[in-house]
Amino acid sequence: MSIWSRTMKVTTSRTTNAALCVTRCPHHGSRLRQISCGPRRPYWTNYVDVGDSMPSSTRSIADAFRTTLDLFDAGLDLMRQNLRRSHPAASDEQIQMLLQQWLLERPGAESGDCPGRAIDLSARFA
Incomplete structure (x- = not known):
């Protein structure tokens, strides 16, 4: 059983075209992980705002x-x-x-x- 648990949905960045997933670790708190690359349609989540024009x-x-x-x-x-x-x-x-x-x-x-x-x-x- 992994100590990582997915707590937030996948978010896509307009600047890097990478899908990012926020994971929560009891020892380190929330972290962003890149889970895939490629052209995607950007959207917003309530937790992570990486769909902005600024890197x-x-x-x-x-x-x-x-x-x-x-x-x-x-x-x-x-x-x-x-x-x-x-x-x-x-x-x-x-x-x-x-x-x-x-x-x-x-x-x-x-x-x-x-x-x-x-x-x-x-x-x-x-």
Whole structure:
């Protein structure tokens, strides 16, 4: 018995003329698999939208970038709320200034979020 189960119907891509099938694995979640190639008539499903004119890899990169920007905005909103709690008497301009200082200093991640050697950005991008 396979751990893969078909949970969604076959969808065809206009850009690649390939039939794709979405499968669900309990360990890895949903995945797209190509099950055949050849000319097919494209159509839409409720689950996977690969019938768009934009290639799916470009669309997935764009979606990931939009998600990244949305998460960054959410982080700014959370920090703004945190600063308002910490400084209840501060005006909106002061909160914005504190938020900008926080973005520049990045307490706890002064050298960046990734492991590795620190580099002097002022010398590199001057």
